[in-house]
Amino acid sequence: MKDLPDLIEQHSKTVRSLESYLAKYLKNPDNIPARRPECKPSKDDPNWGTFPRGQKVDAIEYLTDRIKQLELEIKEVRLHVDNRNPLSYGFASYEDIDEAHSIAYAAKKKHPQGTTLVLAPRPNDIIWKNMPLSKSQRRTRRIINNVWVTLLTLAWIAPNAMISIFVISLANLGHVWPAFQTSLERHTTWWAIVQGVASPAITSLVYLVLPIIFRRFAIRAGDRTKTARERHVAGKLYTFFTFNFLIVFSMFSTIWTFVSTVIENTNNGTDAWKAIQDANFAQALFISLCNISPFWITWLLQRNLGAAVDLAQLWTLVWSFCIRKFSSPTPREMIELTAPPAFDYASYYNYFLFYSTVTLCFATIQPLAIPACALYFVLDVYLKKYLLLYIFITKTESGGMFWRMFFNRMIFASMLSTLVVFLSVWVHGDGARMEAYAVIPIPFLMLAFKWFCKKTYDDKIHYYVSRTALKDPEADRSKIFDGKRDRLAARFGHPALYRPLITPMVHAKAQNKLASIYGGRLSDGHNPFNSSESASVSGYSDTYALNPMQAGHTGKKAPGGAVPGFEMVPENKLDFAYFKGRHEFGEEHGGAGGIYGRAEDIIRSDTPGSSTMFGDSR
Numbered sequence: 001m002k003d004l005p006d007l008i009e010q011h012s013k014t015v016r017s018l019e020s021y022l023a024k025y026l027k028n029p030d031n032i033p034a035r036r037p038e039c040k041p042s043k044d045d046p047n048w049g050t051f052p053r054g055q056k057v058d059a060i061e062y063l064t065d066r067i068k069q070l071e072l073e074i075k076e077v078r079l080h081v082d083n084r085n086p087l088s089y090g091f092a093s094y095e096d097i098d099e100a101h102s103i104a105y106a107a108k109k110k111h112p113q114g115t116t117l118v119l120a121p122r123p124n125d126i127i128w129k130n131m132p133l134s135k136s137q138r139r140t141r142r143i144i145n146n147v148w149v150t151l152l153t154l155a156w157i158a159p160n161a162m163i164s165i166f167v168i169s170l171a172n173l174g175h176v177w178p179a180f181q182t183s184l185e186r187h188t189t190w191w192a193i194v195q196g197v198a199s200p201a202i203t204s205l206v207y208l209v210l211p212i213i214f215r216r217f218a219i220r221a222g223d224r225t226k227t228a229r230e231r232h233v234a235g236k237l238y239t240f241f242t243f244n245f246l247i248v249f250s251m252f253s254t255i256w257t258f259v260s261t262v263i264e265n266t267n268n269g270t271d272a273w274k275a276i277q278d279a280n281f282a283q284a285l286f287i288s289l290c291n292i293s294p295f296w297i298t299w300l301l302q303r304n305l306g307a308a309v310d311l312a313q314l315w316t317l318v319w320s321f322c323i324r325k326f327s328s329p330t331p332r333e334m335i336e337l338t339a340p341p342a343f344d345y346a347s348y349y350n351y352f353l354f355y356s357t358v359t360l361c362f363a364t365i366q367p368l369a370i371p372a373c374a375l376y377f378v379l380d381v382y383l384k385k386y387l388l389l390y391i392f393i394t395k396t397e398s399g400g401m402f403w404r405m406f407f408n409r410m411i412f413a414s415m416l417s418t419l420v421v422f423l424s425v426w427v428h429g430d431g432a433r434m435e436a437y438a439v440i441p442i443p444f445l446m447l448a449f450k451w452f453c454k455k456t457y458d459d460k461i462h463y464y465v466s467r468t469a470l471k472d473p474e475a476d477r478s479k480i481f482d483g484k485r486d487r488l489a490a491r492f493g494h495p496a497l498y499r500p501l502i503t504p505m506v507h508a509k510a511q512n513k514l515a516s517i518y519g520g521r522l523s524d525g526h527n528p529f530n531s532s533e534s535a536s537v538s539g540y541s542d543t544y545a546l547n548p549m550q551a552g553h554t555g556k557k558a559p560g561g562a563v564p565g566f567e568m569v570p571e572n573k574l575d576f577a578y579f580k581g582r583h584e585f586g587e588e589h590g591g592a593g594g595i596y597g598r599a600e601d602i603i604r605s606d607t608p609g610s611s612t613m614f615g616d617s618r
Contacts, residue, residue, distance in 0.1 A: 002084060004077050005129060005496045010044055011070040012584075015504050018063040019330040025060070025517075026510035027328045036060060036517075045069075060517060071501060078497065087132050091120055091492040098465040105463045119462070121225045123491045124587070125396040130222050138222035145221040152213070153240050160244050160252070211237060211347045227398040231405050234346040234353075238409055241354045242416075246361065254281075254288035286365070286427045289420070293366035296358050300372040303355060304379055311383045313391060316341065331505040331569040339576035339589040343392035348384070349402065353409045360417035364424050393589060404461060411450050415443045495583070502584050508570040 021037045039059035041051045045066060051057065094100040100119070107117035133141070184191050214233045223229040258281055265275035309315075320337050323329050329337070359373035388394075418439060425435035506514055579585045 007074050008496050014066050015502050019504050021059045023330040024328045029510045029513045093488045101464040125225045130224050133222050141222040145217050149236050156244050226396050230346045234349045237350040238353050254285045258284045283427050290365050293362050297368055297372050304376050307379050307383050334574040335576050335579055340393045342395045357413035360413050361420050364421050415446050418442045503567045505567050505569050508568040511568050
């Protein structure tokens with residue numbers, strides 16, 4: 001493959017850039033601006049050095065030529081891809097599921113002839129650019145990714161401490177800011193409202209930004225599948241939130257109170273060590289946890305409101321309105337706005353894990369956290385069911401692989417809550433502190449339970465069967481090979497080998513003006529499986545290139561668009577429902593996962609498809 005996937009990615013970005021410039025330039029076809037749009041040459045362009053440095057060029061002409069160059073290069077690479085060195089991985093297909101799983105289990109932790117045999121992920125779940133990475137390359141990337149996550153976690157300690165010390169208790173801010181203390185005493189009710197709302201609101205705002213940052217880190221970590229990437233994102237999010245928003249958030253307030261008490265006692269003439277002993281850090285920590293517990297109840301109640309906002313898809317609605325009203329969206333962007341959004345499993349699992357951890361930790365000292373969490377859980381059960389049924393789609397199925405990550409975090413949350421129970425009975429137990437000593441074995445029992453579950457259930461989670469299935473040696477000889485059912489190349493072939501290149505989309509209202517400003521495309525317009533690509537498509541996979549037929553005329557090829565190289569999209573078809581069968585739209589919105597009927601229809605050749613590859617899928 002080498003540079004073929006990168007070339008196709010550059011082509012897609014260039015087509016989208018051209019669509020964006022054309023959408024702005026032809027926003028009002030009856031009043032086209034006198035000045036044509038300009039852009040800077042792409043640094044990925046081999047001819048980039050020939051352009052005057054810092055000078056812009058005509059965007060439409062440059063992007064037109066760039067698309068032609070990329071299509072010629074992609075065609076050439078596809079035609080000669082068999083002359084290149086093979087990749088370091090491959091796929092093998094077996095007659096039965098239990099046979100494949102038993103072979104994978106037998107080869108577990110073994111490397112016959114230097115190979116590694118594992119179960120193949122679902123085809124639409126593969127991150128193809130990470131597949132050729134070696135074990136050492138993935139390890140290096142994982143280490144670098146963990147370093148960045150650790151730095152981000154540590155960097156957030158300072159602002160998180162400021163929120164914990166000053167925002168959660170505005171009285172602490174008044175101690176170091178006399179002018180604010182005067183305002184705090186004058187407007188007690190107003191600042192009480194701000195204190196109750198501001199800190200949970202800031203915490204919730206960070207929830208929106210952090211998953212984006214962690215996911216971008218995880219993309220570079222070398223994960224082979226999208227579901228593995230999502231599991232790692234969820235795990236790192238949980239670690240970040242538990243460390244920063246639970247442990248550090250609660251501890252810094254205690255440390256501030258403890259240090260303030262020691263300094264105050266020292267200033268009154270008490271010896272420093274005596275002041276530290278008198279401050280009693282354990283009791284100070286317990287009192288601080290009691291003082292901060294109302295914040296977490298407020299936060300849980302705010303999450304209830306957030307669940308309702310999530311049901312209404314308020315942010316999506318506002319974002320879509322702003323794009324339509326204040327910008328010039330391309331037809332492709334308009335279609336994507338109407339597509340069902342993917343369910344963000346990493347973020348939602350982190351929500352559930354984090355508020356469960358908070359509730360377990362504070363249930364001992366603040367029992368009101370339990371009904372607040374229960375209310376949130378009851379609401380989420382119904383709201384998330386509704387969202388999954390009618391609003392969100394699942395891009396890729398994990399096959400239950402999220403469960404182990406979820407289970408391990410709940411084990412950790414139980415152990416963390418045990419520490420709070422230990423602190424409570426240590427401070428307020430009997431004089432001998434026997435209750436505190438009785439709590440000590442519980443974390444070790446949880447670890448033993450985790451080890452037992454790992455040994456008992458891990459293989460059952462991964463493998464359908466873990467014993468070698470004895471087959472009749474004559475059974476295979478009696479079977480007639482059916483080429484229609486052997487669709488391994490269509491399912492597991494690299495998409496860069498056979499997928500058609502995307503075609504620029506333009507609004508139909510600009511059709512008359514387009515011919516005068518665009519020079520045309522190398523390939524034949526709306527039909528992506530044309531003669532220029534058919535050799536590279538049909539030559540290296542069992543996906544056959546067929547031309548669309550003209551409606552009502554048997555055997556007649558469908559005519560191209562009015563402007564060669566473009567697809568005109570009328571106003572009444574700017575809807576995802578008309579394009580969900582296409583890979584460039586369906587892949588990011590559940591189509592590759594088979595929810596529109598396509599993936600299963602490829603395998604079951606005797607069943608008519610519920611969606612066509614081209615044209616109106618309705």
